[in-house]
């Protein structure tokens with residue numbers, strides 16, 4: 582028979598962990614489904630600077646501290662990949678790569694994955710010159726030349742943030758027109774240390790044991806050039822981890838999960854929080870906050886079913 586829980590949480594990042602601790606305190610029968618390392622994206626943050634209580638802390642150390650809280654609280658972590666989520670009558674059915682579970686309520690805290698450029702060496706260079714989070718990692722490139730790839734508002738805004746830190750910033754976009762706002766573009770243009778390169782596409786990330794350069798091509802003239810850089814920020818967007826969602830009407834057009842102020846989706850009993858929501862700023866404390874609000878709402882919801 583399929584195992585049944587009061588609540589199943591998908592994702593053991595800050596949102597899932599924040600919720601799990603509160604739900605366990607409330608005496609509910611819960612588990613977290615996590616396909617990778619507990620702690621979520623915090624594991625890949627080289628240094629976390631803006632988490633209350635620490636002046637600075639390494640991402641992996643903070644992720645481990647999160648994990649210890651979950652483990653000490655006796656919360657079950659199912660090391661499995663969620664493949665599908667459905668609702669049948671009042672219960673949710675969650676199929677993983679190993680088992681099928683049922684739950685009265687579900688919290689989706691599965692975060693996002695970065696859109697990749699698709700180069701063979703991209704993954705290996707994350708933390709060694711490649712970052713997808715300017716706000717988090719910009720200070721590692723203080724006084725160094727870097728490149729940002731992207732044409733939306735996040736690429737423009739994060740370029741502006743980075744331009745105050747780095748020696749030189751190349752902003753590369755494949756079209757002449759930017760998708761981001763004119764105001765943001767104008768601000769970037771005023772920065773003396775920014776060179777805008779359009780319409781260029783990246784061809785190759787150059788490296789020794791870190792990023793050393795980027796080969797790019799002008800798509801109109803076919804002219805190629807090599808930029809000597811120490812950092813590369815591909816800011817071409819994020820993909821929400823919601824491919825398992827089989828319940829209609831839960832996702833927005835981008836695959837994110839909109840919620841109300843109680844963190845509940847359009848489906849009763851289905852909650853969400855953290856990076857998987859449609860939002861501009863994705864940060865640890867926001868994810869944790871969502872998890873705690875969701876937990877409170879779940880406890881209320883379960884009283885009524």
Ligand SMILES: Cc1cc2nc3c(=O)[nH]c(=O)nc-3n(C[C@H](O)[C@H](O)[C@H](O)COP(=O)(O)OP(=O)(O)OC[C@H]3O[C@@H](n4cnc5c(N)ncnc54)[C@H](O)[C@@H]3O)c2cc1C
Nearest residue numbers: 592594595596616621622626663692717855856863864865
């Ligand atoms: C390089 C980097 C540096 C950062 N630095 C900072 C910083 O300094 N300060 C800060 O506040 N924020 C920082 N952030 C952002 C922060 O890490 C995120 O905002 C936060 O981790 C989001 O928490 P979350 O719980 O919503 O999602 P996540 O932390 O992404 O956790 C989601 C979890 O769900 C799991 N999951 C996804 N799909 C499935 C599935 N189908 N089955 C099972 N498990 C699944 C994932 O494996 C993951 O562990 C940084 C991010 C990056 C990438």
